Amino acid sequence: MNNNKLSVLFLIDRTKQNKQNKCPIKCRLTFKGKRKQFSTGFFINPKDWKSKLQKGSPPNKNNNYINTQLSLIKQQINQAFLFLQVNNEQFDAEDIYLQLKGITRKKDKTILEVFQAHNDKVEKLIGKEYVLPTLWKYKQAKALLKDFISFHYKKNDFQFKDLEISFIKEYEFYLKTEKKLAQSSTYKAIQRFKRIVKIGLSEGYLDKDPFVMYTCKNPKTQIVYLDSNELAKLEEHSFAQTRLKQVRDMFIFCCYTGLAYAEMSALSSEHVIDGFDGNKWIKIHRKKTNVKVSVPLLPKALAILTSQNNISSNKLLPVISNQKFNSFLKEIAEIVGIEKRLTHHIARKTFATTVLLYNDVPMEVVSELLGHSKLDITQKHYAKVVQKKVSEHITLLARKLDK
Structure with a gap:
């Protein structure tokens, strides 16, 4: 035919x-x-x-x-x-x-034109479906693509109908060599471009998906967290300097609440409420995802919150820049003898692993407490941790059955 x-x-x-x-x-x-x-x-x-x-x-x-x-x-x-x-x-x-029908034929669209239309929609939906950091990431992704088209094709834009797999391969190569991006950053840039290509396919701007035969490796990042011994060592150490003790306590507080830096810095009295169970709870929106998070205040976290209440600024914890906070944590790790590169984000990982998963808290509860938008995000990040816990349970079971 x-x-x-x-x-x-x-x-x-x-x-x-x-x-x-x-x-x-x-x-x-x-x-x-x-x-x-x-x-x-x-x-x-x-x-x-x-x-x-x-x-x-x-x-x-x-x-x-x-x-x-x-x-x-x-x-x-x-x-x-x-x-x-x-x-x-x-x-x-x-x-x-x-x-x-005498209707103007659908116009051939360019990649950057569709990318800009997508970003304009995201901007209008800030606070509804998206958060500001998401817009920044897509703006950055568009800028990278624009630089690539100018560098490789010597053009200001590129027709969607001419898009082929060779374009994507050259783009990946460009990101790694000219922009010197790490594999994780390259992967994210290409995934955001892939979203624009899906829009182009759905609108009929190109006939076939160039991503069908293309694969960009998604680097598997290793979860870094403090184990129970390291956490105990950090909690028990007596610091001579007030600033180090203060930062250590704030870090420990996040190890028992899972709060990210933005939420820790914003924490005020209005975020602490009496829960349905008679205990104190933190209720706050995550700035990254705009998801409402409800976290029960465990005894150690409550004790730290009470001791560090900074009433003068209406903040429950001292306000320290993220850069300084991580700088102090590096100093704390050297003093205590923790070899891991300590950053604030490790506190959130420690909460998910050592405090929750290793104490048999179900994955769906962990996802809820972390404020993840989807359960599969939690599963993707902490699958190996769960496997280790399953292995420990099976080992114990084997010993019982062997008796």
């Missing part, structure tokens, strides 16, 4: 008869393996429709009129088809229909 040949087929829809028991006549265009079906606006008695002849029979006033109109529609379709052949390099069945 020649895909470049236009096929015009009239057919009736027997499932939609009107009050006069007549069926609508539809027209189906097939070109380059794709179809476009639309209503002709005419109805006929199903007994009178001769599919092989593509007309109504026997001859009568109504059938003759319908046959004339269908012939006229087919003639107009062929004229639209010839017009597109002469004036356009590429078009599909949808374009033929639009030309037939």
Whole structure:
């Protein structure tokens, strides 16, 4: 079958008869393996429709009129088809229909044009579906793509219809060599570009997905956290300097609450409430995902919160910049003898692993307490931790069964 040949087929829809028991006549265009079906606006008695002849029979006033109109529609379709052949390099069945109806053919879109339209929508949905950091990441991804198109193709933009797998491969190479991005950053940039390509596919700006035969390795990051011995060593150490003790206590507080730096810094009295169980709870929105988080205050966290209450600024914890906080943590790790590179984020990882998962708290509860938008995010990050815990349980079970 020649895909470049236009096929015009009239057919009736027997499932939609009107009050006069007549069926609508539809027209189906097939070109380059794709179809476009639309209503002709005419109805006929199903007994009178001769599919092989593509007309109504026997001859009568109504059938003759319908046959004339269908012939006229087919003639107009062929004229639209010839017009597109002469004036356009590429078009599909949808374009033929639009030309037939006198509607402006869908415009060939460029990659950066669609990327910008996507970012504009994200910006309008800040606070509703997205948070500001998400917009920043997509703006950065668009800027990287723009630089690549300028560098590699010496153009200001690139047509979606010309997009092929070679473009993506060259883009990955460019990110690693010219931009010197790490594998994780390269992967994220390409994943954001992939989202734009999906939009292009759904809108019909390109015919096939160039990502089908492409794979970008997603680096598996190792979860760094404090084990129970390291956490105890940190808790028990007596610091001579007040600033180090203060930072240590704030870090420990986050080890027992899972609060990220942004939430720790913003924590005020309005975020601490009396829970349904009679205990104190923290209720706060995560700035990264805008998800509401409810975390029960464990005794150690509550004790630290009480001792460090900074009433003068209405903050429950001292305000220290993230850079200084991590600088102090580096100093604390050297003093205590912890070889791991200590950062604030490790407190959140310690909460999820040593405090929760290693104490048999279910994964779905961990996900809820961390404020993850989806359970699979938690599972993806902490799968190995769970495997280790399962191994420990099986070892204990084996010992019991062996007795």
